[in-house]
Amino acid sequence: MPSGILPCKPILLFALLVALPAAAANYSLNLSTSLSRDDPIYQGLEAFKAAVETRSEKKIRIKLFPAGQLGADNELLQHAQSGSNVGVVVDSARLASFVPELSILPAPFVFPDYAAQRKFVASDTFRGWEQRLAVASGLVPLSFNWYQGGRMLVTKKPVRSPADLNGVKVRALEAPVTIETIKCLGGEPVPLAWAEIYSSLQTGIVDAAEAQPTAVYGSKLYEISKHITQTRHIHLMTGIVVSQKWLQSLPQALRDILHDEAQKQGDIASQETLKKEQQLLAAMAESGVSVDTVDVAPFRQACATVPEKLGLQDALAQVQDVIARG
Template structure:
């Protein structure tokens, strides 16, 4: 073989290897770290696993997703700030926290807004919601991948039986710090006490708070049934959440990957939501077996007590628009 032939062969081989290396690099080009306050046992986490796997498959590995449960990346607010700064992170977050940036999102966390996941899904896939999402993108630098991650109806976890708002007078109840949550808990008769989800177990254990409010699967995942006696089905807030990332990071993706991320986020949200609904009876049975008293009550007094929350927060007109969507 001539020196020329050998040299050409080396050049070709080097070119092939460089091409492979470039292809491999492209396959790892985009990485998204997803945070959730929930545990790996929660149906929401299972939905995130589906999201991760399907995105990797459909993008041929170009978009890699890593999941961090139990707030390993920090509190939801901290992750939102990271995303706002352009970091490749996402977080499963409630609408109350987004209301800090676009007030209209707060209405989704209002008391007794819709009766079921189907109702909330109708709202978060509407043109009205799309308008809020665009405003969020343009003003705060956040991108919503989907907002159909249903975590269930929130109920109260206490040391004493509860059947009416008066039973919560003077009770220090943990709740997220968003205004709509705080006003709802206050209207229900309790004293709202904001703190991170990971702090609730020791706070109840050490009597730093008297009560908490959360959905069945979260109570079970955090083992709060070990440090409280009663779980009363007030259903005061339907917890619909969304997968929110950095607009800057999202906009840097190829259009085909953007489309895949949104499609798979919606599909995974539906998967997780159904799993959440299916899990309620199972986790309730497990918690009762562990000694938690679960009571189903007439929620009419709580509905009446919280009727004024929407007006107090300036959501009267927006609530009517949402009601119109639900009525269709």
């Protein structure tokens, strides 16, 4: 697990929360996401909370924390590993230190669209990776079908080819697959927490970002960066990850409710994300952003070696095998 994130006030808030059980609840879960309240995924989490509390007769209470209020994802995952009642909405790049194959999900141009990725995360192959994750880390996804959208380049100048990103500092998640993706797209990766992206673009710590339309809109990046290039180099699938120790402390019936509703609400939220993408791109275009369609072939070709660089050839073959099945 990446380290070096200093404790901060949100983590102190987290410590207080885990020390105080929710009133009238047998079990409580503090669920964190870096996304804003108006993101379809967050709205899906609200539906997840309501359904779980209703079906469990409030034996489980869920408290939601948007916009990274509870702390940095890596810190919260470490708390979950220790058995704390915290859940985090994360992509698999953050989990690949435990199961390297998980890096293939956010690798560039591996999945052609949402449908192909949704098919893969429902496969026996992916379930096997989840089981290995639980053994290696003590972390368990309630479900891994929360689609956040196709990631695009968000820049201050037009981008038509990888050469246009030469010397451009691009915000990156601190994970090898993300670092290599930024490099193959032509940019210079700068590891940075998502919560810091707006101010970092303002001050020039970074020049650009890559993100899905809902995140660009929710974080108001269109106020600073006036060019969106529709590369869709990554289709971002995420999951609700919790502590295996905490989950196993619940009766089986309550565990089933959590898994069932995570799966159900994840699919609904994903469909809402798909609907919102074009609406938000249109809204940002109306505000003065240039939403550009480009030939992605040069980007795809430049990124073709990423799986090999990361030792993911076998994982890529497994993904392609699942997608190819009728």
